[in-house]
Amino acid sequence: MSISSLATSDVRETAQPDLAALKTRQQGTWSSGDYAVVGTTLQIVGEQLCESLDVRAGQKVLDVAAGNGNATLAAARRWCDVVSTDYVPALLVRGRERAAAEHLKIEFQEADAEALPFPEASFDVVMSTFGVMFTADQDKAAAEMARVCNHGGKIGMANWTPDGFIGQIFKTIGKHLPPPAGVKSPALWGTKARIEEMFGPHASSIKAEPRHFVFRYRSPDHWLQVFKTYYGPLLKAFGALDAAGQEALTSDIKAQIEKFNRSGDSAVVVPSEYMEIVITRR
Numbered sequence: 039m040s041i042s043s044l045a046t047s048d049v050r051e052t053a054q055p056d057l058a059a060l061k062t063r064q065q066g067t068w069s070s071g072d073y074a075v076v077g078t079t080l081q082i083v084g085e086q087l088c089e090s091l092d093v094r095a096g097q098k099v100l101d102v103a104a105g106n107g108n109a110t111l112a113a114a115r116r117w118c119d120v121v122s123t124d125y126v127p128a129l130l131v132r133g134r135e136r137a138a139a140e141h142l143k144i145e146f147q148e149a150d151a152e153a154l155p156f157p158e159a160s161f162d163v164v165m166s167t168f169g170v171m172f173t174a175d176q177d178k179a180a181a182e183m184a185r186v187c188n189h190g191g192k193i194g195m196a197n198w199t200p201d202g203f204i205g206q207i208f209k210t211i212g213k214h215l216p217p218p219a220g221v222k223s224p225a226l227w228g229t230k231a232r233i234e235e236m237f238g239p240h241a242s243s244i245k246a247e248p249r250h251f252v253f254r255y256r257s258p259d260h261w262l263q264v265f266k267t268y269y270g271p272l273l274k275a276f277g278a279l280d281a282a283g284q285e286a287l288t289s290d291i292k293a294q295i296e297k298f299n300r301s302g303d304s305a306v307v308v309p310s311e312y313m314e315i316v317i318t319r320r
Contacts, residue, residue, distance in 0.1 A: 057175050060221060071267060088116055096117065098163070100160070100161040101113070102164060103169025103173070111142065120145065133146055153182065154183075168197065199225065214279060250311055252308065260306070275287065
């Protein structure tokens, strides 16, 4: 993901971004740090998504941009036949480790969400949690998810919203490192309007429900240290700034944490809104 491409939910129509170059930068970003350290804390989102999708034992399930496999594991625990994909090989390694620890039979395959290497209508369920929303070519990724899903099957996603905590964190980053001109914000995937625009032609129904994931950390400093160290977008953002810029970004991020924090003490208890989407394929 480009460092600050969640910075705004509007689209600069006049510029034509180099999507191939953007994808290369995104892959470098997500390959940096160790997303699995943060990703593992989000496991409950994959569990909830599988419940909302009402997955059934024996269904063929594809997890797109799966990261370290939260939704993958959730589906496999429900006796589904799961293929877990990502374009960062190191994340698939972490997913394999988790599957092995739980003795779950899962197929892991390196794949680009914009060019999924599967035939049309290959899966009963196609899903993604905080993954496909970061693709460079949004329309192409959406079309690929629809293409590989069976008619009558389901597409499920969990995507950060523009106004939620993570959406606002990326907007804050964008104040310090403006996103490339012409790039659509990933946060658009957290709006029903954009989902209907991309998936409407392929859908018999679209349900979008706001939910919250709660970040729980020891303190704002703890949250920031973990994210600066392991979460590629923040690691890259801080690496691109000089000392004064890093200090300013730190101050602004801590202000956002304070704004959303409901702990009432020194800990971090921050609800972050995301949109849970369940699409029934036409």
